[in-house]
Amino acid sequence: MSKYKFNIDNYHAIGHADIEIEGITVIVGSNGCGKSTMSRWLYYIVNTLSVLDSFFFSDFRDVIIKSLEKYSNALDDISNYLDDDKKRFFDHTLSLMTMVTLSNGGVEKLDFYYKRAIGSLDDMLVNFLQKEQNPQQVRRVLNLFGITEQTHVHEDIERNSIQLFSEYL
Known part of the structure:
Protein backbone atom coordinates (compact mmCIF):
# COMPACT_ATOMS: atom_id res chain seq x y z
CA MET A 1 0.00 0.00 0.00
CA VAL A 51 -5.97 13.89 -13.58
CA LEU A 52 -2.42 15.26 -13.78
CA ASP A 53 -1.28 12.74 -16.41
CA SER A 54 -4.30 13.58 -18.57
CA PHE A 55 -3.57 17.28 -18.22
CA PHE A 56 0.05 16.84 -19.34
CA PHE A 57 -0.99 14.59 -22.21
CA SER A 58 -3.58 17.11 -23.44
CA ASP A 59 -0.96 19.85 -23.36
CA PHE A 60 1.50 17.63 -25.27
CA ARG A 61 -1.16 16.76 -27.87
CA ASP A 62 -2.10 20.41 -28.36
CA VAL A 63 1.54 21.43 -28.89
CA ILE A 64 2.02 18.69 -31.49
CA ILE A 65 -1.16 19.67 -33.33
CA LYS A 66 -0.17 23.33 -33.28
CA SER A 67 3.20 22.45 -34.81
CA LEU A 68 1.42 20.61 -37.64
CA GLU A 69 -1.03 23.46 -38.18
CA LYS A 70 1.83 25.75 -39.22
CA TYR A 71 2.57 23.22 -41.97
CA SER A 72 -1.11 23.31 -42.92
CA ASN A 73 -0.76 27.05 -43.43
CA ALA A 74 2.24 26.44 -45.68
CA LEU A 75 0.16 23.94 -47.66
CA ASP A 76 -2.50 26.59 -48.16
CA ASP A 77 0.20 28.72 -49.79
CA ILE A 78 0.83 26.02 -52.41
CA SER A 79 -2.74 24.71 -52.67
CA ASN A 80 -2.91 25.14 -56.45
CA TYR A 81 -0.10 22.53 -56.72
CA LEU A 82 -1.70 20.00 -54.36
CA ASP A 83 -4.02 17.07 -54.80
CA ASP A 84 -7.20 18.03 -52.89
CA ASP A 85 -7.63 14.49 -51.55
CA LYS A 86 -4.16 14.51 -50.00
CA LYS A 87 -4.80 17.87 -48.34
CA ARG A 88 -8.15 16.61 -47.01
CA PHE A 89 -6.40 13.47 -45.71
CA PHE A 90 -3.86 15.64 -43.88
CA ASP A 91 -6.59 17.87 -42.39
CA HIS A 92 -8.62 14.80 -41.38
CA THR A 93 -5.57 13.35 -39.63
CA LEU A 94 -5.19 16.60 -37.67
CA SER A 95 -8.84 16.44 -36.60
CA LEU A 96 -8.41 12.82 -35.48
CA MET A 97 -5.44 13.89 -33.37
CA THR A 98 -7.63 16.35 -31.46
CA MET A 99 -9.78 13.45 -30.26
CA VAL A 100 -6.92 11.35 -28.87
CA THR A 101 -6.88 11.25 -25.09
CA LEU A 102 -4.70 9.45 -22.61
CA SER A 103 -7.45 6.88 -22.02
CA ASN A 104 -8.19 6.11 -25.71
CA GLY A 105 -4.77 5.33 -27.13
CA GLY A 106 -2.51 7.93 -25.62
CA VAL A 107 0.97 8.60 -26.88
CA GLU A 108 1.03 5.55 -29.18
CA LYS A 109 -2.08 6.63 -31.07
CA LEU A 110 -0.89 10.22 -31.23
CA ASP A 111 2.47 9.03 -32.56
CA PHE A 112 0.67 6.96 -35.22
CA TYR A 113 -1.39 9.96 -36.42
CA TYR A 114 1.64 12.24 -36.24
CA LYS A 115 3.68 9.93 -38.47
CA ARG A 116 0.72 9.65 -40.83
CA ALA A 117 0.47 13.44 -41.05
CA ILE A 118 4.23 13.82 -41.60
CA GLY A 119 4.14 11.18 -44.36
CA SER A 120 1.30 13.04 -46.03
CA LEU A 121 3.21 16.33 -45.76
CA ASP A 122 6.26 14.68 -47.28
CA ASP A 123 4.22 13.38 -50.25
CA MET A 124 2.60 16.76 -50.89
CA LEU A 125 5.86 18.64 -50.64
CA VAL A 126 7.63 16.27 -53.04
CA ASN A 127 4.74 16.64 -55.52
CA PHE A 128 4.98 20.42 -55.21
CA LEU A 129 8.74 20.41 -55.82
CA GLN A 130 8.39 18.22 -58.93
CA LYS A 131 6.29 20.88 -60.66
CA GLU A 132 7.48 24.09 -62.27
CA GLN A 133 7.01 27.05 -59.95
CA ASN A 134 8.47 30.34 -58.82
CA PRO A 135 11.95 29.85 -57.18
CA GLN A 136 11.12 32.40 -54.46
CA GLN A 137 7.97 30.46 -53.56
CA VAL A 138 10.02 27.25 -53.39
CA ARG A 139 12.53 28.89 -51.00
CA ARG A 140 9.71 30.31 -48.85
CA VAL A 141 7.92 26.94 -48.61
CA LEU A 142 11.14 25.04 -47.86
CA ASN A 143 11.91 27.59 -45.15
CA LEU A 144 8.43 27.13 -43.62
CA PHE A 145 9.10 23.40 -43.46
CA GLY A 146 12.58 23.89 -41.99
CA ILE A 147 14.25 22.29 -45.00
CA THR A 148 17.74 23.42 -45.87
CA GLU A 149 18.13 22.03 -49.39
CA GLN A 150 15.64 20.85 -51.96
CA THR A 151 17.65 17.65 -52.48
CA HIS A 152 17.22 16.61 -48.81
CA VAL A 153 13.44 16.94 -48.45
CA HIS A 154 12.74 13.46 -47.04
CA GLU A 155 15.67 13.51 -44.63
CA ASP A 156 14.94 17.01 -43.32
CA ILE A 157 11.22 16.36 -42.80
CA GLU A 158 11.93 13.09 -41.02
CA ARG A 159 14.69 14.59 -38.84
CA ASN A 160 12.65 17.69 -37.96
CA SER A 161 9.49 15.72 -37.16
CA ILE A 162 11.23 13.08 -35.02
CA GLN A 163 13.15 15.79 -33.17
CA LEU A 164 9.99 17.81 -32.53
CA PHE A 165 7.91 14.87 -31.27
CA SER A 166 10.72 13.60 -29.03
CA GLU A 167 11.46 17.06 -27.68
CA TYR A 168 7.84 17.67 -26.67
CA LEU A 169 7.38 14.12 -25.38
Missing part, protein backbone atom coordinates in the same frame (compact mmCIF):
# COMPACT_ATOMS: atom_id res chain seq x y z
CA SER A 2 1.24 3.50 -0.81
CA LYS A 3 2.11 5.88 1.96
CA TYR A 4 1.57 9.60 1.50
CA LYS A 5 2.91 12.29 3.80
CA PHE A 6 1.62 15.84 3.88
CA ASN A 7 2.47 18.84 6.02
CA ILE A 8 0.03 21.70 6.45
CA ASP A 9 0.83 24.98 8.17
CA ASN A 10 -1.53 27.89 8.83
CA TYR A 11 -4.31 26.83 6.49
CA HIS A 12 -7.76 28.02 7.65
CA ALA A 13 -8.41 26.46 11.08
CA ILE A 14 -5.34 24.21 10.87
CA GLY A 15 -2.31 25.67 12.60
CA HIS A 16 -0.01 22.73 11.86
CA ALA A 17 -0.63 19.13 10.80
CA ASP A 18 1.61 16.25 9.77
CA ILE A 19 -0.51 13.72 7.92
CA GLU A 20 0.39 10.18 6.91
CA ILE A 21 -2.11 8.32 4.79
CA GLU A 22 -1.72 4.58 4.51
CA GLY A 23 -4.81 2.49 3.94
CA ILE A 24 -7.88 3.77 5.78
CA THR A 25 -7.35 7.13 7.46
CA VAL A 26 -9.75 8.62 9.99
CA ILE A 27 -9.80 12.33 10.78
CA VAL A 28 -11.09 13.12 14.28
CA GLY A 29 -11.13 16.19 16.44
CA SER A 30 -13.29 18.73 18.21
CA ASN A 31 -15.63 21.16 16.47
CA GLY A 32 -13.85 23.90 14.54
CA CYS A 33 -10.42 22.21 14.50
CA GLY A 34 -10.32 21.83 10.70
CA LYS A 35 -11.64 18.32 9.96
CA SER A 36 -13.79 19.50 7.03
CA THR A 37 -11.00 21.73 5.76
CA MET A 38 -8.61 18.80 5.92
CA SER A 39 -11.08 16.53 4.11
CA ARG A 40 -11.62 19.05 1.32
CA TRP A 41 -7.88 19.68 1.05
CA LEU A 42 -7.15 15.95 0.75
CA TYR A 43 -9.94 15.51 -1.81
CA TYR A 44 -8.54 18.28 -4.02
CA ILE A 45 -4.97 16.96 -3.75
CA VAL A 46 -5.98 13.39 -4.66
CA ASN A 47 -8.38 14.56 -7.38
CA THR A 48 -5.73 16.80 -8.95
CA LEU A 49 -3.09 14.08 -8.88
CA SER A 50 -5.47 11.62 -10.54
